[in-house]
Amino acid sequence: MKFRIYRYNPDADKKPYMQDFELADPEPGMMLLAALLKIKDTIDESLSFRRSCGEGVCGSDGMNINGINGLACVTPLASLKQPIEIRPLPGLPVVRDLIVDMDQFWQNYRDVKPYLIVNDPMPEVELPQTPQQREQLDGLYECILCACCSTQCPSFWWNPDKYLGPAALLQASRFIEDSRDQATEERLAALEGPFKLFRCHSIMNCVQVCPKGLNPTRAINNIKKMMVKRSL
Amino acid sequence: MSSVYVLHGLRPWLIQRISAVYMALFVVYIVVTLAMAGDTGYQQWHDWLFHPVNVVAVGLFVIALLLHAWIGMRDIILDYVHNTLLRMVAFTLVIVVLISSGLWSAKLLLLSVAM
Numbered sequence: 027m028k029f030r031i032y033r034y035n036p037d038a039d040k041k042p043y044m045q046d047f048e049l050a051d052p053e054p055g056m057m058l059l060a061a062l063l064k065i066k067d068t069i070d071e072s073l074s075f076r077r078s079c080g081e082g083v084c085g086s087d088g089m090n091i092n093g094i095n096g097l098a099c100v101t102p103l104a105s106l107k108q109p110i111e112i113r114p115l116p117g118l119p120v121v122r123d124l125i126v127d128m129d130q131f132w133q134n135y136r137d138v139k140p141y142l143i144v145n146d147p148m149p150e151v152e153l154p155q156t157p158q159q160r161e162q163l164d165g166l167y168e169c170i171l172c173a174c175c176s177t178q179c180p181s182f183w184w185n186p187d188k189y190l191g192p193a194a195l196l197q198a199s200r201f202i203e204d205s206r207d208q209a210t211e212e213r214l215a216a217l218e219g220p221f222k223l224f225r226c227h228s229i230m231n232c233v234q235v236c237p238k239g240l241n242p243t244r245a246i247n248n249i250k251k252m253m254v255k256r257s258l
Numbered sequence: 259m260s261s262v263y264v265l266h267g268l269r270p271w272l273i274q275r276i277s278a279v280y281m282a283l284f285v286v287y288i289v290v291t292l293a294m295a296g297d298t299g300y301q302q303w304h305d306w307l308f309h310p311v312n313v314v315a316v317g318l319f320v321i322a323l324l325l326h327a328w329i330g331m332r333d334i335i336l337d338y339v340h341n342t343l344l345r346m347v348a349f350t351l352v353i354v355v356l357i358s359s360g361l362w363s364a365k366l367l368l369l370s371v372a373m
C-alpha cells in the first residue's frame with residue numbers, strides 16, 4: 027500500500043516536501059489512522075499528526091486525504107485510490123507535517139459567542155424545551171469542530187480573518203435556533219455586512235466533506251432567511 | 259472602508275436573487291416574443307420597443323443587469339483582491355463601466371420613446 031505524505035519540520039526543512047511510504051499487507055477493514063500509526067511505529071517515528079479518540083468523535087485527526095478533507099480514523103483504507111496522498115488541512119498555517127495551527131479557526135468560533143445568552147434571571151431548575159424546540163437543534167449540535175469544512179471552503183481560504191467559515195456559522199445557527207437563547211437579534215446583527223456570513227456563495231464543499239454528515243450550507247441559508255424575515 | 263462595499267451585506271444578497279429571477283423571466287419573455295414575431299426588421303423592432311410595457315420591461319432589465327453585475331463583480335473583488343489600493347482601483351473601474359453602460363442604455367431607451 028503506497029502513501030505520499032506531506033512533510034514539513036520548520037526547524038530543519040527549508041520548505042515542505044512529499045515523502046513516499048510503503049506499508050506491507052494492511053489488515054482488512056483498516057482505517058487510515060491505523061495505517062499512519064503503523065508508519066509512525068515501524069518506518070518513521072518523526073511523522074507528526076494529531077489524533078485522540080480514533081472513532082470520529084473528538085475531531086482531532088482532520089486532514090486532506092487525496093484532496094478531500096476528512097477524519098483519518100473513520101476513512102477506510104480500502105476506499106482510497108493509491109498512492110494515498112495526505113496533506114495537512116488546507117488554508118491554515120502548518121506547525122509540523124500534518125499538524126496545523128487552528129488559532130484562526132477557534133477565533134472565528136469564539137466570534138459567534140457559542141454559548142446560551144439568557145438575560146432573564148436564571149430559573150432554579152433547568153431551562154425546559156418542548157421536544158419540537160429541541161428538534162430544531164438536530165443537525166447543528168452534532169458538530170465536533172474538526173475544521174474539515176472550513177478548511178475546504180475557498181471563501182475561508184481567501185478571507186480567513188473576515189469570513190467566519192462554515193463551522194463557526196453552523197454554531198451561530200445552533201444558538202440562533204435555540205428557543206432558550208435571548209440574543210437572536212444581536213447574533214443576527216453581528217453577522218450582517220459583506221464578510222462574516224455573506225462570503226458564502228453556497229458551493230457546498232462543507233457539506234461534501236463533513237464527517238458527521240451535517241449541512242452547514244443549509245444552516246447558513248436558514249440564517250439568511252431569518253435575516254430577510256426580520257428586515258421585512 | 260465600509261462605504262466602498264456599496265449596499266453592505268444582506269441587501270446585495272437579496273438584490274442579486276431578485277434581479278436573477280427578473281432577468282430569467284425577461285429572457286423567457288424575449289425568447290417567446292422573438293419566436294412569435296412574424297416579420298423582423300428595424301420597424302418591427304422599433305414598434306416593439308415603443309410599446310410602454312416593453313420600455314418599462316427593458317428598463318427594469320437594464321437596472322437588474324447592472325445591479326446583478328455590480329454585486330457579482332464586488333463579490334469577486336472582495337474574495338480575490340486584498341490589496342487596498344488595487345481593490346479601490348478595481349471597484350472604481352467596475353463602477354465607471356457599469357454607470358456608463360447604464361447611461362448609454364437610458365439614452366437609447368429615452369430616444370426610442372421620444373421618436
